[in-house]
Amino acid sequence: MSLAGRVENPKPQPIPIRSGGFGGVDGFRDYLKREKITHVVDATHPFAAQMSHNAVEACDLASVPLIALARAPWVAQEGDNWTNAADVMDASAKLAQPARRVLLAIGRMHLRAFAINPQHFYLLRLVDAPTFDLPFSNCKTIVDRGPFGLDNDVALLRDNGIDLVVSKNSGGTGARAKIDAARQLGIEVMMIHRPDMPARNEVHSADGVMDWLANHPADLGV
Numbered sequence: 001m002s003l004a005g006r007v008e009n010p011k012p013q014p015i016p017i018r019s020g021g022f023g024g025v026d027g028f029r030d031y032l033k034r035e036k037i038t039h040v041v042d043a044t045h046p047f048a049a050q051m052s053h054n055a056v057e058a059c060d061l062a063s064v065p066l067i068a069l070a071r072a073p074w075v076a077q078e079g080d081n082w083t084n085a086a087d088v089m090d091a092s093a094k095l096a097q098p099a100r101r102v103l104l105a106i107g108r109m110h111l112r113a114f115a116i117n118p119q120h121f122y123l124l125r126l127v128d129a130p131t132f133d134l135p136f137s138n139c140k141t142i143v144d145r146g147p148f149g150l151d152n153d154v155a156l157l158r159d160n161g162i163d164l165v166v167s168k169n170s171g172g173t174g175a176r177a178k179i180d181a182a183r184q185l186g187i188e189v190m191m192i193h194r195p196d197m198p199a200r201n202e203v204h205s206a207d208g209v210m211d212w213l214a215n216h217p218a219d220l221g222v
């Protein structure tokens with residue numbers, strides 16, 4: 001398992017783990033050859049576009065089959081009040097409005113993009129405590145790791161007076177409680193679209209990955 005290295009204390013796994021980048025497409029291709037990898041499962045975050053592009057190109061160069069395990073995106077349901085944003089910068093631009101109380105559920109990498117709108121109160125929920133000065137004068141940080149439950153997120157939004165949730169469309173179940181909580185409380189959600197991904201084989205479940213592996217027999221080095 002290869003991790004990006006952005007979480008300080010990742011959950012232990014029962015298989016070998018490496019952490020950090022590969023050094024671009026060429027570095028990834030060389031790693032595949034050196035380690036005799038025969039199959040690649042791209043299970044990166046749906047917003048990790050660069051890594052996914054690199055994986056497709058490196059696997060093409062190394063003649064290694066690849067499949068993407070991608071969470072199915074969230075789709076607005078009856079009762080949802082969504083405003084769509086093309087990307088993080090578009091979401092930040094759309095916050096040029098009177099002061100609101102915002103749950104900024106985008107991770108720590110893009111927090112500075114929202115510093116142009118200091119009029120808002122920002123509630124930040126992060127996996128790790130920030131190691132840099134936050135770019136907001138009016139904010140609250142909660143360090144916690146999902147998956148999160150609906151009751152917990154209803155209380156989180158209600159107790160902090162949140163009237164807008166800004167979220168990436170990460171999909172899946174582990175982080176969707178805030179979306180369901182916003183619907184239950186009648187709170188607006190600004191949903192950030194996923195970046196474009198390269199053409200590739202893609203499934204939405206671990207079972208789909210296992211079926212793909214079963215149909216690609218080899219002396220597996222995944």
